[in-house]
Amino acid sequence: MDPITGKIERLKAQISETEVELQQLKAQLARLEALLSLPSPSSEAQANDQPTESSRKWTWPLEEEEYTRYGRQLILPSVGIRGQLRLKSAAILVVGAGGLGCPAAAYLAGAGVGTLGVVDGDTVELSNLHRQIAHNTARVGIKKADSLIQYCRGLNPEVRYVGYGEHLTPQNAQDVVSAYDVVLDCTDHPTSRYLISDICVLLGKPLVSASALRTDGQLIVLNNPPATQGSADGGPCYRCVFPKPPPADSVVSCGEGGILGPVVGVMGVLQALESIKLLAAGTGKENYQGPGEPLTPSLLLFSAYSPTPFRSIKMRGRRSNCFACSASSMLTLKELKTGSLDYVQFCGVTTPINILQPGERVSATDYKSILASGINRGSLLLDVREKEHFDIAKIPGAINIPFSTFQTKSRSTSNGYSAHLEWLPEDVSSDTPIYVVCRVGNDSQLVAKKLKDLGLDRHGERFIGDIKGGMKAWKLEVNQTMPFT
Amino acid sequence: MTEVMATTTETTVTDNTSKNDDTPTLSVIVEFTGGLEMLFSDQRRHVLSIPTTDKSGKPVTVAYLIEYLCENTMRDTRKELFILDDHLRPGILVLINDADWELEGEETYEIQNGDNILFVSTLHGG
Numbered sequence: 244m245d246p247i248t249g250k251i252e253r254l255k256a257q258i259s260e261t262e263v264e265l266q267q268l269k270a271q272l273a274r275l276e277a278l279l280s281l282p283s284p285s286s287e288a289q290a291n292d293q294p295t296e297s298s299r300k301w302t303w304p305l306e307e308e309e310y311t312r313y314g315r316q317l318i319l320p321s322v323g324i325r326g327q328l329r330l331k332s333a334a335i336l337v338v339g340a341g342g343l344g345c346p347a348a349a350y351l352a353g354a355g356v357g358t359l360g361v362v363d364g365d366t367v368e369l370s371n372l373h374r375q376i377a378h379n380t381a382r383v384g385i386k387k388a389d390s391l392i393q394y395c396r397g398l399n400p401e402v403r404y405v406g407y408g409e410h411l412t413p414q415n416a417q418d419v420v421s422a423y424d425v426v427l428d429c430t431d432h433p434t435s436r437y438l439i440s441d442i443c444v445l446l447g448k449p450l451v452s453a454s455a456l457r458t459d460g461q462l463i464v465l466n467n468p469p470a471t472q473g474s475a476d477g478g479p480c481y482r483c484v485f486p487k488p489p490p491a492d493s494v495v496s497c498g499e500g501g502i503l504g505p506v507v508g509v510m511g512v513l514q515a516l517e518s519i520k521l522l523a524a525g526t527g528k529e530n531y532q533g534p535g536e537p538l539t540p541s542l543l544l545f546s547a548y549s550p551t552p553f554r555s556i557k558m559r560g561r562r563s564n565c566f567a568c569s570a571s572s573m574l575t576l577k578e579l580k581t582g583s584l585d586y587v588q589f590c591g592v593t594t595p596i597n598i599l600q601p602g603e604r605v606s607a608t609d610y611k612s613i614l615a616s617g618i619n620r621g622s623l624l625l626d627v628r629e630k631e632h633f634d635i636a637k638i639p640g641a642i643n644i645p646f647s648t649f650q651t652k653s654r655s656t657s658n659g660y661s662a663h664l665e666w667l668p669e670d671v672s673s674d675t676p677i678y679v680v681c682r683v684g685n686d687s688q689l690v691a692k693k694l695k696d697l698g699l700d701r702h703g704e705r706f707i708g709d710i711k712g713g714m715k716a717w718k719l720e721v722n723q724t725m726p727f728t
Numbered sequence: 729m730t731e732v733m734a735t736t737t738e739t740t741v742t743d744n745t746s747k748n749d750d751t752p753t754l755s756v757i758v759e760f761t762g763g764l765e766m767l768f769s770d771q772r773r774h775v776l777s778i779p780t781t782d783k784s785g786k787p788v789t790v791a792y793l794i795e796y797l798c799e800n801t802m803r804d805t806r807k808e809l810f811i812l813d814d815h816l817r818p819g820i821l822v823l824i825n826d827a828d829w830e831l832e833g834e835e836t837y838e839i840q841n842g843d844n845i846l847f848v849s850t851l852h853g854g
Binding site for chain 2: 460
C-alpha cells in the first residue's frame, strides 16, 4: 500500500470511529435528558426536592452506575466502599503524558479518581506510538495532554479532567500542583525530576516516581508520608536519594538509548498501582492511619531480561542535610517562584562536540561527490554507530566499527596499538583516506581524533576526517529515502 | 552463602585475577544494571575473587572494590562514566545485599565473603 492510500484508509477508519463515538455521546445525552424530564428523578439532589418520591430515592454514597463500573475493585478488602469514596474525592496529577503517563493515567481514570490532571507541553509524534498507548496515529501533532485526556474520557467520562498543555516550570509549579493530593512523575529528564520533587516537598504531596530506558525500569514512592521540611517522620525526597545530578553527558534519553514499549508500560502501570494504594488508604487526608506497617522506603528495579526481573531494594530515609526536605533547607515557595533555582544549570547542559578542524570535516553532499568522482577510490568509510543502527540502514561500502569498540582497553599493553586496529582491513594501503560517520556527528569526531592520536594519519600523509552531521545529514542532503534511527 | 552456590548454574563471568594463590580471597557477586553493564563487557553479573586485605593490611571496603573494578574488571576506557573526582559518579546507587549502601556505611563498608554488591545507574527516560 503506498503512503497516500494508507493515509486515506486511516482517515476513513478514523471517521467511522469518530461517528460511532458521536452516536454514543448522543445516546448518553439523550439518556440524561430523559432522566431530567422524568417525573421520578433518580438523582439524590432531585429526590431531596421531591420528598414524595422517597421510595425511588437513591440513598447510597456512590452513583448507581458506579457500583457496576467499580464493582470488581469495590469488593477487594484493600479498596472497599471507603477506599472507593477516597479515590472519588482525590485529585491526582500526572506530569508527563508519555510512555509512563499514558498507562498510569488510563488505570487511574479507570479506577475512578475524582480529578485527573495531565501536564505535558509536547505534541504526539509517530515515534511515540509504540509505547505511549493512549495516543494514536490520527492524533499525531496534537498536544499530548489533550490526547491522553481524550483517551481517558472515552474510558471513564465520570472523572473530571484538567489538561495543562505546557511543561511544569518553577513559575507555574505551585499553581498547578497545589490542587492535587498525589503527584506522579512520568517525565524524562533530571531537570523536571528535581523540580517535581522540590514542589512536592514544599506543598507536602506524596510523589510516585518512575523511569525507564531500554529494558530497565525503576520505581520509588517519595515524600511518603509527606511530612513538613525538617520532620524526621517524612519519607525521603528525590534529592535525599540523588543529592547530585548525574553529569549531563551520562544522561541517555529514550530517543538515544531506545526503549521497549512494555518495559515503560510496566513502570507506568506500577505508578498507577502505588497511587491507588496510597489514595485508597487515605494518604494525605485526615485521620490517615498509614498502610498498617512501618514505611520502609524501597526502590523497585525492573530488568526485563534478568532471570529475576523484579528486585526491591531497601532505601535510606530522609537525609539530615537534604537541600530540600531537611530542617536546614533554604528551599521555599518564594525562592522557587522567583527563579533563584536554575534547574537547567544545576543538571548541566551537553554541548555539541567540536574538536575537528574545518578541513577535517566534509559535508554529506561533498562526501557523495567524492564517492561519485572516484577521486578517493578505495577510501575507507567507518560507520561508528552501534550495530543495530547499522543493520537498519547504511551508506554503501561503509564498514561498521561501533563507537564502544574504540573505548575497549587493549588486551595486551605490549601490543597496545594493534588491539585497537584489529578491525582495519588488511588490504588497505597506509595512505587510504579514512572517513568516519556516526548518527549526528559527535562520536565521529571523537573517533577521527583518536585515530589521529594513534598515529594512523602518518603525520598528515593520510586524510582522516568525518562526515559533518552524520547519517542525519546524509538523509537530509543526499538520500531522503533512507530510514534514520 | 546460598547466593554464591546458586551462581554456578547461571551464566556469569568468573574472574580470577588474584595473581598469588597464597593471597586469601573473598568471593563477591558484583552486578551492574541501568546501562552500567555496558562498561563491563555487557555482562550484568560478575563473580569475583578479591583479596581480603588492601596493601596496608586493612580489610577491603567498597571503596577498594570500586577501584578494583576499574583496574581489573572494566574493559571500557571511559572510567569517568563510573568514577568522578575519586568517588563514584553521581547518579549511581550502590546496593549491598539489597540495601542502599548509605544504610551500611557507604564507601567504608567492609566487604564480607559472599556479599552481593549491585551498582545501579539511575534512569531518566519516561
